[in-house]
Amino acid sequence: MNILPVIYQDQRTVFKIADIAMLFPQEDSRYLSDRMRYFVKTDRLLNPRKGIYAKPNYNPLELGNILYTPSYISLEYVLQISGVIFQYDTRITSVSYLSRELTIDDRLFSYRRIKQDIIMEGAGIFRDSHHVNMAMPERAFLDILYLNKDFYFDNLELLDKHKIDKIIPAYKSISLQKRVHKLFYNAGYKQA
Secondary structure (H helix, E strand, O other), X not given: OOHHHXXXXXXXXXXXXXXXXXXXXXXXXXXXXXXXHHHHHOOOOEEEEOOEEEOOOOOHHHHHHHHOOOEEEOHXXXXXXXXXXXXXXXXXXXXXXXXXXXXXXXEEEEEEEOOHHHHHOOOOEEEOOOOOEEEXXXXXXXXXXXXXXXXXXXXXXXXXXXXXXXXXXXXXXXXXXXXXXXXXXXXXXXXX
């Protein structure tokens, strides 16, 4: 069976061995593991971390999701690309069930621990066309404010207050609600 063409035709760029096994349910897991090691050895696939395989030009955000599951891209990364904060940060920041920092292929992946029931609440998280679970800016705003009550935001006007109001119950935190209200009140935010 031609395993490599099937992997290369898949839209995903990063795979756990379990993902590969699902592509080839009829194949023995030991055989698949041996084939993956061979593809890494012959430079056809990368092995950024034990049990994880990637195409040569893999999407680092996909890797960020797969390193620790469940997780989603959030915090400074999302707020920076959406223009809510201006400080440049090269880290790919995520929310997960643990706190860790890893460097893989010269990229820093930073995970912040948050309660499991908050992670599992899907409000404000979407899966993009590249198979990446990512927070909407409003969710990233709430995540970072939940984890760091004194965080500074540069441009709150880009956030949709109505979306925040729909997402905030997932945190079950009155103090977070008060901080959000205070931030928007002090910023003179005008609701639509």
